[in-house]
Amino acid sequence: FFSTHFSMPKCPACGKEEYFGESVRSLGKDWHRGCLKCAKCGKTLTPDEHAEHDGKPYCRVPCYAALFGSSRRKARCRFC
Secondary structure (H helix, E strand, O other): OOOOOOOOOEOOOOOOEOOOOOEEEEOOEEEEHHHOEOOOOOOEOOOOOEEEEOOEEEEHHHHHHHHHOOOOOOOOOOOO
8 A cells, every 4th residue: 555645736826736626727827716817907817818928917908918019919809
């Protein structure tokens, strides 16, 4: 008889363990649903509704567009 120890993945925002059914997958990582927030304004996001810059999630509009968008090309939501 032997025991196997493994660690649960940790949320990149809060550093606490993720448990099956509590997390969402985005940017190649598992996040607590409440921890996937815009790095600028703090709005809670879903995996489909954000942009990424340097590994951090941002609202597509207005935050990502204002911080990183070019004047020639506006950021658009996935429905535009």
